[in-house]
Amino acid sequence: MRKITLIGVHCSATMEGKPFDLAAITAMHKARGFSDIGYHFLIGLKGERWIGRPLEKVGAHIQGHNAYSIGICYIGGIGADGKAKDTRNPEQKAELRKLLAELRPQFPGAKIRGHRDMSPDLNGDGIIQPREWLKMCPCFDVVEWCRSVGIDPK
Numbered sequence: 001m002r003k004i005t006l007i008g009v010h011c012s013a014t015m016e017g018k019p020f021d022l023a024a025i026t027a028m029h030k031a032r033g034f035s036d037i038g039y040h041f042l043i044g045l046k047g048e049r050w051i052g053r054p055l056e057k058v059g060a061h062i063q064g065h066n067a068y069s070i071g072i073c074y075i076g077g078i079g080a081d082g083k084a085k086d087t088r089n090p091e092q093k094a095e096l097r098k099l100l101a102e103l104r105p106q107f108p109g110a111k112i113r114g115h116r117d118m119s120p121d122l123n124g125d126g127i128i129q130p131r132e133w134l135k136m137c138p139c140f141d142v143v144e145w146c147r148s149v150g151i152d153p154k
C-alpha cells in the first residue's frame with residue numbers, strides 16, 4: 001500500500017438532486033483523458049458507496065497531491081441557482097461519516113481536508129483563506145464538519 005497522508009473530500013460539481021452513478025462519473029473522467037475514475041470512493045444521492053479507483057492506485061483528484069492521497073467524492077455541489085452549495089442530503093452525510101470513520105484508524109497519520117483547502121497559500125500566512133481557493137469543491141468546511149460528527153480531521 002502507498003503511504004497515505006491526505007484524505008481529500010470532493011463534490012462532483014453536478015446539480016443538486018441530479019443522480020449520477022459510478023459509470024457516469026467514470027465516463028466523465030475518461031472523457032477528460034483519465035485512465036479511470038479519478039476518485040477512490042463515490043457517494044451517491046441515496047447514500048450509496050461506490051468503489052472507484054483501487055486504494056493502492058494513485059488517483060486523479062487534487063493536482064500535486066495525488067501520490068499520497070485518497071479521494072472521496074459526493075454527488076452534488078451545485079445548487080439550483082448554479083452556485084456552489086453543500087447539497088449533501090442526510091443519507092450522503094451519514095455515508096460520508098461512516099466511510100471516514102472506517103478510514104480514520106486505517107490511515108492514522110492522514111489529514112482529512114476538502115479539495116479547496118489544498119489551494120496554494122498565496123500570502124504565506126499558513127491559512128488557506130476563501131479568496132485563495134482555486135475551486136469551491138467540496139462546498140463545505142470539511143475540518144469543521146468532521147469535528148462536528150466526532151471524526152478527528154488532524
Ligand SMILES: [Zn+2]
Nearest residue numbers: 010011115137
Ligand atoms: Zn474537488
